[in-house]
Amino acid sequence: MQARGLLNGCALILLFIIQTATGDTRCIQKGGKCQENSIPCDNYQSGLCNGGRTRQCCISNQVADKRCMDKGGKCQQTSVSCSGAYRSGLCGGSASRKCCVPQSVFIISILASSGKLCTDANFQTVGRVVFGEARGETARGQLAVAYSIVNRINHSGYPNTLNAVVNQKTAGGAYQYETLGVAAHTKAWNVTKKGNTQEYKNAIKASSDALCGRVSDPTTCATDYCAYDPCSATNSNKYWTATNKIPIGRHYFVCRVKASG
Ligand SMILES: *[C@@H]1O[C@H](CO)[C@@H](O)[C@H](O)[C@H]1NC(C)=O
Ligand SMILES: CC(=O)N[C@H]1CO[C@H](CO)[C@@H](O)[C@@H]1O
Numbered sequence: 001m002q003a004r005g006l007l008n009g010c011a012l013i014l015l016f017i018i019q020t021a022t023g024d025t026r027c028i029q030k031g032g033k034c035q036e037n038s039i040p041c042d043n044y045q046s047g048l049c050n051g052g053r054t055r056q057c058c059i060s061n062q063v064a065d066k067r068c069m070d071k072g073g074k075c076q077q078t079s080v081s082c083s084g085a086y087r088s089g090l091c092g093g094s095a096s097r098k099c100c101v102p103q104s105v106f107i108i109s110i111l112a113s114s115g116k117l118c119t120d121a122n123f124q125t126v127g128r129v130v131f132g133e134a135r136g137e138t139a140r141g142q143l144a145v146a147y148s149i150v151n152r153i154n155h156s157g158y159p160n161t162l163n164a165v166v167n168q169k170t171a172g173g174a175y176q177y178e179t180l181g182v183a184a185h186t187k188a189w190n191v192t193k194k195g196n197t198q199e200y201k202n203a204i205k206a207s208s209d210a211l212c213g214r215v216s217d218p219t220t221c222a223t224d225y226c227a228y229d230p231c232s233a234t235n236s237n238k239y240w241t242a243t244n245k246i247p248i249g250r251h252y253f254v255c256r257v258k259a260s261g
Contacts, residue, residue, distance in 0.1 A: 076100055145251070146211070166180070
């Protein structure tokens, strides 16, 4: 009798320990720590810890923000401009603290999920422009030009297919990418392609690296570039604010966010 009672007591204690451990596991799995909520902490979450109602799961912003960082983004107050898009539910802190995911990361995630842009036909389309506009540039300079084309597809200021972006014309009827309107350039492209020259290979490499998201975007989000600065292509205007200006080789690249007001 006595021995049995003792055993029952042990089992109860054991059960209690197991329950506490399983209760706290949900918090620990989220990278948090169960503690009394009177202790200062970036974010408390309830329902993840055993014990009284005041024993809650403390998750630091650093840990909470990891979901955003894993998506290539950065947590910040939404009052700060974001050259991409804000996504909720990925950051710790107040509701106005959100994950800014750069445009180019969106593109890469689209590519990873659909692979739609990563085709030989598209390597040719973008390669032709890269060759015409930047064949004298370094690999990084050519990659930046290729990305500035790819980034336009996911930008609200430009058409949303690759062919429409490349073939877009200005109000005056000229190609956005000047080189496409120059017969001598088209001929040079034909010749370099036929000869499978190093210049051809470089242009195709830069284009496929961007279209397949194989190498990250050196501009982060650029949609526009110019060979000099200041230049209307890279200046802010009443519709768009130019951000993240970066010189790469002989070009200045900018990202564009909607002008406020
Ligand atoms: C270049 O090649 C394309 C396709 O092969 C052809 O249609 C076009 O006429 C050529 N253009 C020039 C200028 O050689
Ligand atoms: C302007 C635009 O097309 N934005 C899209 C970029 O890609 C993300 C991810 O697919 C979309 O959610 C945006 O709407």
